[in-house]
Amino acid sequence: MIVTKPYNRERSVEYARRWALSRNPLFYDFTGGGGNCTNFVSQSILAGALTMNPTPTFGWYYTSLDDRSPSWTGVREFYEFTCGLGDFAPTANRIGPFCQEVMRDAIEIGDVVQLANSSGQFYHSLLVTDFRDGDILISAQSNDALNRPLSTYNYATARFLHVVGVNVELVDDTRAFSDLLNAVAIPPKNQIYVPMTPDGE
Numbered sequence: 001m002i003v004t005k006p007y008n009r010e011r012s013v014e015y016a017r018r019w020a021l022s023r024n025p026l027f028y029d030f031t032g033g034g035g036n037c038t039n040f041v042s043q044s045i046l047a048g049a050l051t052m053n054p055t056p057t058f059g060w061y062y063t064s065l066d067d068r069s070p071s072w073t074g075v076r077e078f079y080e081f082t083c084g085l086g087d088f089a090p091t092a093n094r095i096g097p098f099c100q101e102v103m104r105d106a107i108e109i110g111d112v113v114q115l116a117n118s119s120g121q122f123y124h125s126l127l128v129t130d131f132r133d134g135d136i137l138i139s140a141q142s143n144d145a146l147n148r149p150l151s152t153y154n155y156a157t158a159r160f161l162h163v164v165g166v167n168v169e170l171v172d173d174t175r176a177f178s179d180l181l182n183a184v185a186i187p188p189k190n191q192i193y194v195p196m197t198p199d200g201e
Helices: 009-019 037-049 075-083 174-181
Strands: 002-005 062-064 096-102 112-116 122-132 135-140 145-149 157-172 192-194
Touching (some): 037 062, 037 122, 037 135, 037 157, 075 096, 075 112, 075 122, 075 157, 122 145
Parallel strands (some): 157 192
Antiparallel strands (some): 112 122, 135 145
16 A cells, blocks of 8 residues: 655755765765766655665666666656656556656745756756745755855756655555564565554454
């Protein structure tokens, strides 16, 4: 059963502010090799979602440089995954964070801004970390920025992605309990279990 949990915007922003001007060693740094902007945004979203989608190719996940989804690091792929578009369109409710493209005045901290050039190609992902005097403050990597006003960027157009929530899968706890009780297996750490019978019986 798939349910939606809240996205923790404060954690996302805390992460972005902590790592905007440095690099978390748990993740490969793509600066100088295509850019690290969407990798950084994905990390920040993960801090607020704490849920990845491990579906090969069409999910949203990072394990290592050689084991990651295109949507983790690609500007277009991130947009298509989180908004459920293109090759990333879900056939059913999909695990992970999901966004809705909104007008500028509808975004909040922890949301994402993507910038496009004059040919309409989106090339940069930024995380919203504050607001000041009517301007959006962003934090980003590849041209590292901490609370930089969006108005100081040179771009043709922008799209604003509001993180609506995070889909998670609830798994029947009966098998996990039986396996633990009978010394068969420890419950996987990436599962969220729910009693499927009254009182867990």
